Amino acid sequence: MKYSIPTEEYVTSGTVACQGCGAVLALRYALKALGPDTVLSVPACCWSVIDGPFPYSSTLVPLFHTAFETAAAAASGIRNGFAIRGNDHTTVMAWAGDGGTVDIGIQALSGAVERDEDIIYVCYDNEAYMNTGIQRSGSTPWGAWTTTTPVRHFKKEEKKDMVEIMVAHGIRYTATACVSHAEDFVKKMKKAKDIRGTKYIQVFASCPPGWKMQSDDSIKALRLGVQTGIVPLYEVENGVYKINYRPKEFKPVEEYLKLQGRFRHLKPEDVEHVTRWRDRRWKLLEAKVAMTRELYGADAAEG
Amino acid sequence: MKYSIPTEEYVTSGTVACQGCGAVLALRYALKALGPDTVLSVPACCWSVIDGPFPYSSTLVPLFHTAFETAAAAASGIRNGFAIRGNDHTTVMAWAGDGGTVDIGIQALSGAVERDEDIIYVCYDNEAYMNTGIQRSGSTPWGAWTTTTPVRHFKKEEKKDMVEIMVAHGIRYTATACVSHAEDFVKKMKKAKDIRGTKYIQVFASCPPGWKMQSDDSIKALRLGVQTGIVPLYEVENGVYKINYRPKEFKPVEEYLKLQGRFRHLKPEDVEHVTRWRDRRWKLLEAKVAMTRELYGADAAEG
Amino acid sequence: MPNKHYVPLKNIDDIPTMAKTLGTMLVNETGSWRNVRPIISNENCIQCGICWKYCPDMAITEDAEGFPVVNLTYCKGCGVCAAECPKDCIEMVEEVR
Amino acid sequence: MPNKHYVPLKNIDDIPTMAKTLGTMLVNETGSWRNVRPIISNENCIQCGICWKYCPDMAITEDAEGFPVVNLTYCKGCGVCAAECPKDCIEMVEEVR
């Protein structure tokens, strides 16, 4: 077979994830990029269950389970603990869900970025608290049903844009990614590995039960996310924006929305809302690309 | 006398603030703008001491002291508590120091903004934990001495840019201000009062002991902050940037730095660093002004 | 019957001080979760590796000729491989006992 | 000698259930903090109100003719008014007992 990403596996079969779980693929890809000299700091999230119950684990790198709000702080501690004992080589990766990142974990993350801790923080974004049974998070998109945003009262706030928040922190490197675009994600993880200081990557990961869809639509939904422009793939390095994938033409957002039960209640005007949001966001993104290139030069991003 | 700001006083004499405290002026001005139908949520900070010990208070509006990390959450609770009882008119203002905002309070604030709570959050920024005796905060600027960043090891991280972080949150209205520019600050507070949803204003406030300077330099230092461009005055409304004051020419940053003991140890190359930081920041700011005007039109900001 | 990945623990003396794992999740034969089973036909297969890439259960390996094989001990039957195969080589059929 | 803003409390029965304030900080006559005292000379004063605006102790008021007056009961002697007066009308002199 042809392999577009590294063949080494650091996640074993036998995980207790749902059928078709995108979060499993996310970590599988991340570890392929980082290799075995990696330690994980994992807060409460689906992955703290997926990995397996005592006395078993499905990751082939050391994994430290930590409290929900502490992924970045625990990772900072691990990194410094290694450093004082002379280990500067092991990659310490905080691996957290969107709730553990944009809500309850944002403070520890913000602090780590401010101190510029030498860690990679990855948020696998399935847009809700899945581990506890699909409650809204700050990363849940406008319009979505969750158990705490019932259909009659679907989510009315926009998704918190964590990558932009990281840019505002002046982080060295941040990027979006999507499980359907494994090669792009692997590339970004490798890049992050080689940068000293804090790196933040948010990878979009499907969740069949949480998105109310069939497990075999798992990758399709993600790909549609990218193709409709709902999930832009871009990176920001030293302040310079770069879009990694520009759909020639956006597919209509309906295609993305209709696949998922969590959006089934949306009316045409709601779909319009999502389309406008998508367009506004891309315009701004393109403007930022232009602006930062002009300010810092195209090279800065590569530097 | 001529009065450029409202004459009503909602802060009494007799506070226990240090001689020349800028934080006192900040709240004095804010309350002049908001008037008496205001409630304060104040976390641990100098102001929780300044206001006075039990059974006394120096604010002439109700003040709820709350835990260090909870200004925004407590304010959300107060606002909702009022609302369910039919009170939609009282302005609820979270009033916090920089540490309580950019470090330990950032999570509660981020959550409130995401939920778009109808509160005003003001951070009076004196660039360190002053109440506990001048320790570094995320808002302490590069180069500064504090008791936890001793001269031999002065702060090596850049100041966290909270206003930009708020913009990344898609907040309705956010602005910088400076106590030396009382009129501008009052105007922004009034504007914030009339907007529904979450507003964030960061007001630069001097602290003579914390900045290691004479109390009578208190306003001068702030003014130099603005004049040297270290403290840009700008606002962002619905995503549109507007610079409120553009110095014709920046004064050299030395003038600002040399007034303050906390910067006394900086070498010429360090001063250079600050100058470069200032220039880079202004370039970016101006670019954002241009970009967002172009994207959304000049009117959007006024709207 | 416990498989070879099973870590036998009888009483308090067998467990570590802190909850430190002692084995891998290969112990958990998730093949039993399956309602439907992927059947790969090599006919049109171009060995692109996409099914392998997207399998969330690391249940696809390669045979001697470079064709994908499903490890039924672990395949949960999610159907992703079938959905993603560009050549429609994979069919999901009802699992029977 | 307690001033008129003083809230007398003798024992547990006098205090509220929760720590709720009962009076203002006007009780605290911070004039005693002063090492130096501002002396305003009206001669060059343009009544611009800047001294009033920047006094962090709300210790400047207006007299009948519109000139600023320092309330020495509260003025802490920070010197801000003197530093900020555009007409140099205010001088800080050593405080004596």
Next chain:
Amino acid sequence: MIEIRFHGRGGQGAASGCTVFADAAFRGGKRVQAFPMFGVERRGAPVASFVRISDADIRARHNIYTPDHVIVLSETLMDTVDCTDGIKPGGTITVNTAKSPEELGLKGDFKVYTVDATRISIEHGLGSITSPIVNTAMLGAAAKVTGQADIELLMQCIREAAPSKPEQNAAAAKDTFDAITP
């Protein structure tokens, strides 16, 4: 006191089925208690849930180890889960399968019943072959085998609890109820 155990897969609704069953028994004048196997099982993984039904107050608040009856929502579960574990002597086990009880080849001091709930459910438009919805259908079988719930009350409870297709769900239960002769 009668104790019943249901075996299903995460996402199949075994737990909510137990509550509906308990509700029906309750409306029939019994004291009831229903609870899921409490875990973190994901969609697709084997799960269990439980019902206690009694004429007297139910005070025991602990797991069920020796059920009187077992209901199995999917035959494939029996590969890995020991569904007959602990069945009280003389108890029953009812399996959703197209096979006959004998074909299942189960051994023990219990009666074995089978019913093709998957087919019945699909006939009623509940789910598909790849993901059939059989929990309500199997409640009818449970009502018949255990004798603990009146079928009319059960159908009413199913109608009230179903997130969609109330009548079809109720009808599926009726069909399995009728399909079994204990």
Next chain:
Amino acid sequence: MIEIRFHGRGGQGAASGCTVFADAAFRGGKRVQAFPMFGVERRGAPVASFVRISDADIRARHNIYTPDHVIVLSETLMDTVDCTDGIKPGGTITVNTAKSPEELGLKGDFKVYTVDATRISIEHGLGSITSPIVNTAMLGAAAKVTGQADIELLMQCIREAAPSKPEQNAAAAKDTFDAITP
């Protein structure tokens, strides 16, 4: 046991002065304890701090209410603070002022000393009229009046503790020491 109270203003260094004084006494062979009035007082606000000196172990760990000696770093403090409060009969109070003891007009069963520490400090280049630094200077006076610290040891302790101008600080202490005749 000798108990001493210092009165100063926030930022003047009364508390660190007490520690330096205790250190000197300790080096002279005493048991010592020094502590500030513990509060949230800001720069400019009246504060106090304390020293206990003894030949035996100091076990009392509570506030000092009846000092043997009182040291006042700034005469202006006496307007609002009752600096003579609780002085033990026969105790002393030493005030930084240009006035004579009599001019202070203090009444009570204690001796009054004065010393112009502000002038002395400024002569040594310590602070300015608007913000004089007098804490070290007043330690010399305290050493003389209380007899609890050897002036040489004290000067050494001052040198070690001063964040800047060690010699000037020490010299200022020596001057006040010499200026007072108890």
Next chain:
Amino acid sequence: MKKVITGNHAVSYGSMLARAEVVAAYPITPQTQIVEKISELCADGVMDAKFIKVESEHSAMAACIGASAAGARAFTATSAQGLALMDEMLHWAAHARLPVVLANINRSMAPPWTIWTDQNDTISRRDAGWIQFYCESNQEVTDSVIQAFKVAEQVELPAMLVLDSFYLSHTSEPVDLADIALVDKYLPKYQAKHDLDPAKGHPAYGALCNDEWYFELQIKMQWAMEKALDVIIAEDALFGEMFGRSYPVVEGYRADDAEYLVFVSSTIASTAKDAVDRARAEGIKAGSAKVRLLRPFPKPQIKAIARGKKRLGVIDRNLSYGSEGAFFTEIKSCLYSEPERPEVHGFIAGLGGRDVTVDTVYEMIKITASRSPETDINWQGAKLA
């Protein structure tokens, strides 16, 4: 109206019946059903409350505190890690004397991760100034939410309902949901003692308090706790009159003539009844005593029920590491001053959700009846070597 519902939904309906006005909560297994149901009730307009969907439990309690201070009836629910994360704010609510009500599902503390029950999360809050009700059945849960508000608002202290994870939270059983009009009579609209309305003045709450008055404020808290015991008893009596159900602070089962008495709480109190019956059937004069309150600790009632017994047992589903079971400590301390002091066995059972069956309790009763205690901790149901 009787409905077959889970303990979690019993909490949600209780908060609806109590007309909670502001709910600020964060999801955590095994509490999620509570907030999901409340979301639904609010979305359906059945419950007229502001639901603040905060970003953490810490903010949940902070928001409840703010809402309560603003004069609204405030409610939240959580479990284990969430309760611990709230800790600073739990102390805050108590010291601020705000009658916030919280439902906590007892779940063991991590690590390792667990979602199963024991009481370590709530006994770890025993010093925080909260009233704590431990519930035995879903009926008691709903009723206790209502009672908790009534008591909390009178004594100006926050109150916590405690439910076993799974054994109560996820167990469905018939619950009689009270008529809301009657509940309104029992529990009138909250009249806040705090008042943040600027129209009425400008107090500051919680201002710095030095050693002059802080001590006295604490004494007032203790007095309020002492008063709370009486109020709980009185309000439960009134509740009994109005609704026909009552929950004594210490409730004996076949305790009167018992020679051997085991103290129990939460769902074990329920299971214990079967065990007592069995012991009686086998000739052991056993009884059980359910302790409903950990705070205020019902000392007079504990003393009364223990009087004259030959030997006592305390079953703790919790452990204070480096000491012993919490109820064991509290009960011994309480009985210390009694003229007659029966021996007391300390049992620890069911940690981390280990099942406590009728057999397990029976075993403890038998030990209590048959021998003198030898150690402070008797592990029950553990896989010791």
Next chain:
Amino acid sequence: MKKVITGNHAVSYGSMLARAEVVAAYPITPQTQIVEKISELCADGVMDAKFIKVESEHSAMAACIGASAAGARAFTATSAQGLALMDEMLHWAAHARLPVVLANINRSMAPPWTIWTDQNDTISRRDAGWIQFYCESNQEVTDSVIQAFKVAEQVELPAMLVLDSFYLSHTSEPVDLADIALVDKYLPKYQAKHDLDPAKGHPAYGALCNDEWYFELQIKMQWAMEKALDVIIAEDALFGEMFGRSYPVVEGYRADDAEYLVFVSSTIASTAKDAVDRARAEGIKAGSAKVRLLRPFPKPQIKAIARGKKRLGVIDRNLSYGSEGAFFTEIKSCLYSEPERPEVHGFIAGLGGRDVTVDTVYEMIKITASRSPETDINWQGAKLA
């Protein structure tokens, strides 16, 4: 080398002598001096540690946990609100069996805001699985930091040093700072039991644990606590040999022949000696017993020292609302099984920094000596009506 330093600096130097490798801390009055001094020591290169200047206490403990799990010796310091904010992570450190050491300055809990001392912040952690040392002098503070690491690393549990705000934290007195080479002998480099080094394997720590093994893990924690009591005693003895200073877990002062004994802790233990002397001088056969540990609770030593006394008193500078003083409860519970049980007075004094003078303690001794207890709480030094 003897230096006149504050209790806070005694902590900082202690952490330096113990060669703490990672410090993660957040400032809070009255602890700030500790972190400021550590910043200085690190900046000066005297102390070779990574100082993580976190954004909250919650992250401070999380970072210490991470560092400790990575194999480094981790240290932090905090007080009151900060300790409460850490609560979830305190449980975490204990359950993860990580030997983090923390110094807590006892400060009263807000609101109202206060920075003065009482023990409510630390007694509220008595169930969290931490060893707790209450210190009487600055010397004990420095020495205890070193001992704490030694003990914690042996029993794999975290340990907390406790100091009174102000009365110890800000009080300067001579402290003998041990020779670091000798300390290195006493306390060798930390050999972590956890190992996150990928070169050595790939374990996961803290994975989900259902009811199968969680109970047993808790029993191991309790066993470790029980072992800790012996280790503390043994390590203190060794420390005594090497450094000439020793701190018994329960230390009597004129206790042997005393008829009346008051239990005390922290700085009150020091002041009490003067009060005992005074009582003796006035003919009262009094003594005092300092309790150094709240966890593990030194039961055998408490029993031994109480034996044969006519009457006991317990002075608590804390209060478990709705119950009584924490030491009072623990001591009564501990003595419950004794054949002879002297009466015990419960005193609560000094909350919120209210000064506890020789007079105050003397008063409590007199009450203990002169009458039987009538209530569980005897407020001492409060402005009652």
